[in-house]
Amino acid sequence: MSTPRQVPEELWNELEPLVPAPPSHAQGGRHRANDRTLLDGMLHVLWTGCPWRALPREVYGPWQTVYDRFAEWKRAGVFEQIWARCLHLYDGKQGIAWEWQSADGTFVRAPTGGKRRRAQSH
Numbered sequence: 001m002s003t004p005r006q007v008p009e010e011l012w013n014e015l016e017p018l019v020p021a022p023p024s025h026a027q028g029g030r031h032r033a034n035d036r037t038l039l040d041g042m043l044h045v046l047w048t049g050c051p052w053r054a055l056p057r058e059v060y061g062p063w064q065t066v067y068d069r070f071a072e073w074k075r076a077g078v079f080e081q082i083w084a085r086c087l088h089l090y091d092g093k094q095g096i097a098w099e100w101q102s103a104d105g106t107f108v109r110a111p112t113g114g115k116r117r118r119a120q121s122h
Helices: 009-018 035-048 063-076 078-093
Strands: none
Touching (some): 009 078, 035 063
């Protein structure tokens, strides 16, 4: 297994304000897991390609907690905000050549084919 990675402190300071405030626990409830640790767990899944269930519990806590926070942030649009913030930071440090962009794609035939419908020429 690869070494766990962490979001650098400088970057976390930029991203933390984008994370939604935790719900009130005025009536009690469990202590909320650390957002930064859970983000590191989410990124671990991306970096390694491992399934959620394979997250090292001793590093990130229960996989269900990491996944639940991922789903919560996804619904709240947090990842789009993180993406935009990271682009802004990268553009400020390295610069992005916005005038030059490309796209890549793949077209694959359907495995069972299908009837082609062509206009009849008379």
